[in-house]
Amino acid sequence: MTGKISTGGDVDSFCTRCRLNLAHIVVAMVAGVPVRVKCRTCGSTHRFRGAPSDRPRPVRRESASPRSLRPTPASVVDAAEGPEHSYRMEDSYRPGDVIVHSVFGKGVVQKTLFRKCSILFRDRERILATANT
Numbered sequence: 314m315t316g317k318i319s320t321g322g323d324v325d326s327f328c329t330r331c332r333l334n335l336a337h338i339v340v341a342m343v344a345g346v347p348v349r350v351k352c353r354t355c356g357s358t359h360r361f362r363g364a365p366s367d368r369p370r371p372v373r374r375e376s377a378s379p380r381s382l383r384p385t386p387a388s389v390v391d392a393a394e395g396p397e398h399s400y401r402m403e404d405s406y407r408p409g410d411v412i413v414h415s416v417f418g419k420g421v422v423q424k425t426l427f428r429k430c431s432i433l434f435r436d437r438e439r440i441l442a443t444a445n446t
């Protein structure tokens with residue numbers, strides 16, 4: 314991009330006749346924005362369409378995400394109290410049980426499923442094999 318656009322200058326626009334994003338000459342401008350352009354390829358004059366790839370995308374507000382208001386897995390796990398069971402896949406657990414996994418560390422059982430449990434660890438929730446039925 315050259316930056317500043319002026320009448321008689323070049324601008325990329327979608328050509329309605331060529332059906333392509335092509336170089337155009339600015340014919341008319343309003344408030345610094347091209348409104349009519351002439352296609353360098355087919356010579357047709359049409360409304361400025363802009364370059365499809367240049368359209369501004371919706372801005373995501375990461376910082377204002379409600380996620381920051383929700384408890385993080387780490388805070389939930391850290392707040393969990395009770396006897397800590399060493400995780401063994403031969404054992405069965407109940408929701409709320411605090412377990413300690415040799416790799417993932419401390420976790421809290423969220424849900425029991427058939428032969429497995431969903432366990433929340435400090436980084437994220439994982440499904441681990443257990444003896445639950």
Ligand SMILES: [Zn+2]
Pocket residue numbers: 328329330331332335352353354355356357
């Ligand atoms: Zn054209």
